[in-house]
Amino acid sequence: MTETNQNAKLEEEPMATSAEADAVETAAEEKPAEAQEQTAEEQSAEASPSKEDGEEKKETDPKTEEKAAEAEPDYKAQLAELQDKYLRKLAEFDNYRKRMAREFMEARDQARRATVGDFLTVYDYFSMGMSAIETAADIAVLKQGMEMIWAEFQRVLDGLNVKEIESVGKPFDANIHEAMSQEASDTVPEGVVIRQWKAGFKIGDKLLRPAMVVVSTGKPKEEPKEDVSENASQENAKPEEGAVSEG
Numbered sequence: 321m322t323e324t325n326q327n328a329k330l331e332e333e334p335m336a337t338s339a340e341a342d343a344v345e346t347a348a349e350e351k352p353a354e355a356q357e358q359t360a361e362e363q364s365a366e367a368s369p370s371k372e373d374g375e376e377k378k379e380t381d382p383k384t385e386e387k388a389a390e391a392e393p394d395y396k397a398q399l400a401e402l403q404d405k406y407l408r409k410l411a412e413f414d415n416y417r418k419r420m421a422r423e424f425m426e427a428r429d430q431a432r433r434a435t436v437g438d439f440l441t442v443y444d445y446f447s448m449g450m451s452a453i454e455t456a457a458d459i460a461v462l463k464q465g466m467e468m469i470w471a472e473f474q475r476v477l478d479g480l481n482v483k484e485i486e487s488v489g490k491p492f493d494a495n496i497h498e499a500m501s502q503e504a505s506d507t508v509p510e511g512v513v514i515r516q517w518k519a520g521f522k523i524g525d526k527l528l529r530p531a532m533v534v535v536s537t538g539k540p541k542e543e544p545k546e547d548v549s550e551n552a553s554q555e556n557a558k559p560e561e562g563a564v565s566e567g
Contacts, residue, residue: 438476445469477521485520487513487531496520498530502537510538 449465456462477483485496492499492511500517508514513533520531 435480438479442469442473442476445472480523482521482523482528485522485531487516487520487533489513492533492535496522496527496530497535498532499535500532502535504538504540505536506539508536510536512536 445465446469449462449469452465453462487497489508490513492513497513497520503514505514512535514536516531516533518529518532521528
């Protein structure tokens with residue numbers, strides 16, 4: 321019995337050992353998978369805090385905030401600056417307009433004073449001529465005074481570059497002449513100025529006033545003449561007809 325029991329135990333022990341070996345192998349296979357899963361979880365856990373730390377660093381980094389502020393334009397400041405520039409330019413233009421208007425008025429007043437000042441001498445001569453009319457008995461003296469006034473007047477016009485337009489005997493020109501009427505003339509050809517009513521003037525090349533003139537229409541048309549001999553014979557024939565009718 322003892323030997324049989326021992327043999328039985330020996331036979332049972334190898335079987336138990338093989339089952340334990342299988343369990344050990346299965347546990348060994350399961351442990352690497354669990355270890356791998358644990359390693360992956362640890363790595364992800366380690367990585368996630370680093371990301372959060374990086375985000376916290378980015379949020380709290382003052383240089384990053386300054387760069388972001390510099391990258392985003394300040395539209396309110398730009399609008400305020402543009403409005404200020406516009407108001408300044410508007411004020412400058414208004415001052416320029418007022419200054420130009422004032423300078424224009426001053427230039428016109430200076431030109432007016434200079435022109436009137438040149439004619440004051442003509443006024444003086446004319447005033448002396450009017451006084452001389454009351455006392456002078458010689459017409460030659462009055463004529464001489466008028467010639468002096470005329471000469472002074474011409475001198476002032478020449479100084480202002482004002483020239484009188486020559487019209488009489490010249491062909492009619494609508495650019496410098498204004499026809500007041502037309503007349504027939506035996507001596508003046510058609511379309512030529514016979515006489516002028518008011519003189520025209522130019523200052524440089526520009527027209528100041530057109531000359532008012534009378535234009536010739538050429539020779540007058542001849543009216544048909546009646547035959548005197550036929551009229552006389554008709555008048556003589558009328559009484560004879562009356563005498564025959566009475567008989």
